[in-house]
Amino acid sequence: MSAVLFLVIAALTVLGAFTVVVARSPVYSALGLVGTLFLIAVLFLSLDAQLLGFLQIIVYAGAIVVLFLFVIMLLNLQAELETLSAPGLVAAAALGGLALAGLVAFGVVRTPLGAPALADGFGNTVPVAELLFTTYLLPFELTSVLLLVAIIGAVVIGKKRLA
Amino acid sequence: MLADFLIDVVRVVFIILLAVQIVAFGGFFERKISALIQDRIGANRASIFGFAGMGLVNTLVADPIKWLLKEDVRITGTDRLLHFWAPVVSLVMALVPFAVVPFGNELVIGDRHINLQAAPLGVGVLYVLAMVSLGVYGIVLGGWASNNRWALLGSVRGSAQMISYEIAMGLALVGAVLVYGTLDLQEMVHAQGQLIGGWLPAWGILYQPLGFILFFVGGVAESKRTPFDLPESESELIAGYFTEYSGAKHFMFFMADFVEVVLVSALVTTLYFGGWQIPYLAPDGFHVPGGGVVAVAPLLVTILGVVAFTLKMLFFTVLQIILRWTLPRFRYDQLMRLGWQGLLPIALANVVVTAGLLLWLGGHA
Numbered sequence: 103m104s105a106v107l108f109l110v111i112a113a114l115t116v117l118g119a120f121t122v123v124v125a126r127s128p129v130y131s132a133l134g135l136v137g138t139l140f141l142i143a144v145l146f147l148s149l150d151a152q153l154l155g156f157l158q159i160i161v162y163a164g165a166i167v168v169l170f171l172f173v174i175m176l177l178n179l180q181a182e183l184e185t186l187s188a189p190g191l192v193a194a195a196a197l198g199g200l201a202l203a204g205l206v207a208f209g210v211v212r213t214p215l216g217a218p219a220l221a222d223g224f225g226n227t228v229p230v231a232e233l234l235f236t237t238y239l240l241p242f243e244l245t246s247v248l249l250l251v252a253i254i255g256a257v258v259i260g261k262k263r264l265a
Numbered sequence: 266m267l268a269d270f271l272i273d274v275v276r277v278v279f280i281i282l283l284a285v286q287i288v289a290f291g292g293f294f295e296r297k298i299s300a301l302i303q304d305r306i307g308a309n310r311a312s313i314f315g316f317a318g319m320g321l322v323n324t325l326v327a328d329p330i331k332w333l334l335k336e337d338v339r340i341t342g343t344d345r346l347l348h349f350w351a352p353v354v355s356l357v358m359a360l361v362p363f364a365v366v367p368f369g370n371e372l373v374i375g376d377r378h379i380n381l382q383a384a385p386l387g388v389g390v391l392y393v394l395a396m397v398s399l400g401v402y403g404i405v406l407g408g409w410a411s412n413n414r415w416a417l418l419g420s421v422r423g424s425a426q427m428i429s430y431e432i433a434m435g436l437a438l439v440g441a442v443l444v445y446g447t448l449d450l451q452e453m454v455h456a457q458g459q460l461i462g463g464w465l466p467a468w469g470i471l472y473q474p475l476g477f478i479l480f481f482v483g484g485v486a487e488s489k490r491t492p493f494d495l496p497e498s499e500s501e502l503i504a505g506y507f508t509e510y511s512g513a514k515h516f517m518f519f520m521a522d523f524v525e526v527v528l529v530s531a532l533v534t535t536l537y538f539g540g541w542q543i544p545y546l547a548p549d550g551f552h553v554p555g556g557g558v559v560a561v562a563p564l565l566v567t568i569l570g571v572v573a574f575t576l577k578m579l580f581f582t583v584l585q586i587i588l589r590w591t592l593p594r595f596r597y598d599q600l601m602r603l604g605w606q607g608l609l610p611i612a613l614a615n616v617v618v619t620a621g622l623l624l625w626l627g628g629h630a
Contacts, residue, residue: 129347129409136402156391164398165431168424171405175417226387227448 108148115141128174132167139163151225268377276383280363283575284531287582288523289325295586302590329516337512340412347410352510352517355403359524362396365389366531367451369541369571370548373563381541381571382451389450390438393532394431397487401427403521404489404496408506419505422597423496427487429604434483436612440476440619441469441536454540458547464554466544469537475615477537479608484529485585486604488522492592495600530581538577541570 118141121134139162146155234242300307339345369381386392401424408420445453459467470477486493497505507518534540545552546569550560561569595603 129344129406133406140399152386152388153391156388156395159395160391160398160435164395164401165428168401168405168428171409172421172424175405175409175421 108145111141111144111148115145129171132170132174135170136163136167139167146225149225153227153230154225272377272379273383276379276381277364280366280368280383281360283368284360284363284524284527287527287530287575287579288520289329290579291523291526291582291586292328293325294583295589298583298586299590302587332516332519333513335512335515337514338509340509342412343509344410344412347406348509349514351403351407351410352507352514352521353403354406355400355521356517356524358396358400358403359521359528362393362528363531365392365450366535367454367540368574370567372567380451381567385451386449388448390442390448394435394438397525397528398427398431400521400525403518404506407510407518411506411509413509415502416506416508419496419498419502419508422498422502423489423506426489426493426495426600426604429601430483430486430493430608433604433608433612434480434487436609436616437473437476437479437483438536440473440612440615441480443616443619443623444469444472450535450540454535454542457539458542460545460554466539466542468539468542473537473615473619475611476619477533479612479615480536481529481533482603482608484525484533485588486600488525488529488585490522490526490585491589492595493600494594495597498594526585527578527582530578530585533581534574534577540577541574543569543573546570 115138118134118138122131122138125131125134140159143155143158143163146152146158296307364384365382365386367380367382372379372381384392404423404427405420408416408418408423411417441453442448445456447453447456453469457466457468461467461471465471489496495505496502497507499505502508507515510518545554546561546566548563548566550558550566552558
């Protein structure tokens, strides 16, 4: 992909992320998140990682954010009337943001520039599946256990409300 | 270079027009079939020069023009931006999955081999699921932006229904993917060109009968028409998520639903009914079982394939219309029970049994 296209999509992605934070209406925030996730999927596609790109759209943009919107609508959240002003929260958010920025900078600095090129089609179904079910089998299965725990937790909380 | 570009344009335009044409004819069939089912004549008020068949012209031309030119009522208190974009998102996300649907075999013109599929994508099945799942936003935003409680209720129902049935649909697709060993729809159709035991076409329905039923039911639910029309549900919610829509925007919502009907037909045809394959028709002609070949020109074979695909698609569109006018609407708890306690466990069992059988028999179909 040409550098120009990358820059345009990257700029739009950052714009979407910015919308999530600054939008006054929670619905527009959620839509900004959809846009960001969709554009990141486009970046994945441009890197030949088709499987990852479409899974990202199915799971995040197509399901998780829909549930966010669902909650926003059912609670009938209107544009925020008061700004978040608790000093503890602002300080914690700033600290978390700085830590994340530091981590990303650390990762970027440590990446060697002349890394060897990846094989063609490394992001397609077969190579990813092979890695997932051989080298990374244990982490993969542990992640699924983690998700199962989360599901059971959701069911328990839901049942408690009913009783 | 220019020729390649033109071929791309023609492929894209062809499949979109094919889909939209079936939508238009489907609208006419819907009137005629519903009339037949309800024991009336139907769509007979446009006999031009005394010819009642002109009802077709009425539905194909006059109806859309009238609909598109109706006043676009703008209600105060709506979110203008989202109110405008919601139907657009709905329609676009219903149309784009057709890009990976193969509508014919390779077309050979001179030394050029043209794959009759607008976008030959290695992960075609995932692409379809991704685009269909994005279609939910049209419904969610349409109802919310309308600032109307009935519309919002319709949106909430619609999004819950679509997410629930997408899961069963996706799992039903896993069975088909296991059998064919690929995510590419064109390769799946090629795999269905073989014959079992020399006489039975190896169509997907023979390997995945349960998968077909699950996918079809999930697909009908995705298109939000009776018996799954709870998001619209005119007897309870006025018109659900498009209550506050009129004119061209309403037309887009209506069309998006019908495009989804055609999309489900196209996918069912491709996955379970051989796509553009015609039994016993190989690239060099008809191979009659038990010996003997009737030669057919290669170009004619390709054209016959496109015609076969269109007819199969039309068949499933008509089947869905008949379903719509035959079954009453579900109650909401019935809908959820069918999705989560009916389709989902059966789909999971289908995946496990299919995978087990493939392991036992060793390899793909």
